[in-house]
Amino acid sequence: MDELPIGRRVAYWRGRRKMSQQVFADRLGKSKSWVDKIERGVRRLDKFSVLYEIADILQVDVQLLLGKDPERRTDTLNCIDQVEVEEIRAALERYDSISAYFDAAPYPPPLNDIGKAVTHAWLTYQYGRYGMLTRALPKLLRDAQAADAAYGGGDQGQRAAQLLGQVYQIASSVLRKLGECDLAWLAADRSIAVAQRAGDQLLAGIATTRVCNALVAMGRARPALELNVAIANRLAPGGGNDTRPERVSVYGMLLLQGAMAASRIGDTATVEDLLDGAQAAAAELGSDQNHYWTSFGPTNVELHRAAAAVELGDGGRAVEVHRQKIQDAPFDAMLPERRAHHLLDLSRGFAQIGDVANAGEMLLRGDRLAPSEIRCRPIAHEVMSDVLRRTRGAPPSLIAELAEHMGVGV
Incomplete structure (x- = not known):
């Protein structure tokens, strides 16, 4: 694209942003005819002030419009682009399941391939490579949705739903971190329904924490607290439930996220009760593990204890927890x-x-x-x-x- 005239580069990026000439002209304060002439090369674009304004509207480095390598800051390599946000939004707004009810896809994506891609996406998230993840998410969402729609019932259908539920959770987690709270809530909400179809109680449990995290980010801490605690009580190990490490991990994370919600509303007593419950669950595991991608265990409990103290406005307590409770070796292993x-x-x-x-x-x-x-x-x-x-x-x-x-x- 570097050999293209500048007007053609403007047209390319305008199209990439899914912006009509009229919308682009309106934002620029110019006529549609002016934009058309610039893009066709009939009119020269030689004012840097206008060029920088165009770059700002198109959300690109001005160097790209000049056909040069952009002087990109490191953060732009790692953070989300609004084009990616819109592509993720479009993927979340698909309703393949209802479409497949009338006309199933003849060639659904192989579940093994999707499973590998989901594992890679989780690791990309847990290694903190959010830019790489958000660029891969739109396709992963579409593939997982198509598989879920095509495979229907039976073991393959449940497996497809389980994978799609995980993709929704990955999307919710990274979108919340990047400040896209409405999309984080939508993805988390979708993960709950899909987890129920997957017949995976623990996946539904950990999906609950994603919903609650999104609610907290949207200022709805109390309902998040109540939901976390309610589902934790239903999934608690013992009684009629098994005591597998997977269940202990999901149960513990529900308590931890409940504690974080409680800290947002200043409920210190509930914070301590839930952290103590999570600590007891972590003691059953003995070490930090990554069942259902939770990283749950004794060290993670202390990390949340420090985080809750910060939310409560007690920075001194957070520093004390870090210095006295968190050991170097298990922390460095996370x-x-x-x-x-x-x-x-x-x-x-x-x-x-x-x-x-x-x-x-x-x-x-x-x-x-x-x-x-x-x-x-x-x-x-x-x-x-x-x-x-x-x-x-x-x-x-x-x-x-x-x-x-x-x-x-x-």
């Missing part, structure tokens, strides 16, 4: 997303107690582990802004560099 997430929580905790230097250091450590967790999350941008605002004089060079990558003004 996947990058979990560790970077904790370091972000710890940064918030240090900021709460006025330790700006350590708050910045935690952001740097998190960035080295999983850049997307720090550079892409809105909450991390808020912390960085706070660090910069409260730093006396010029910030340390590494902090200034990270802030630039994040797009946070120094």
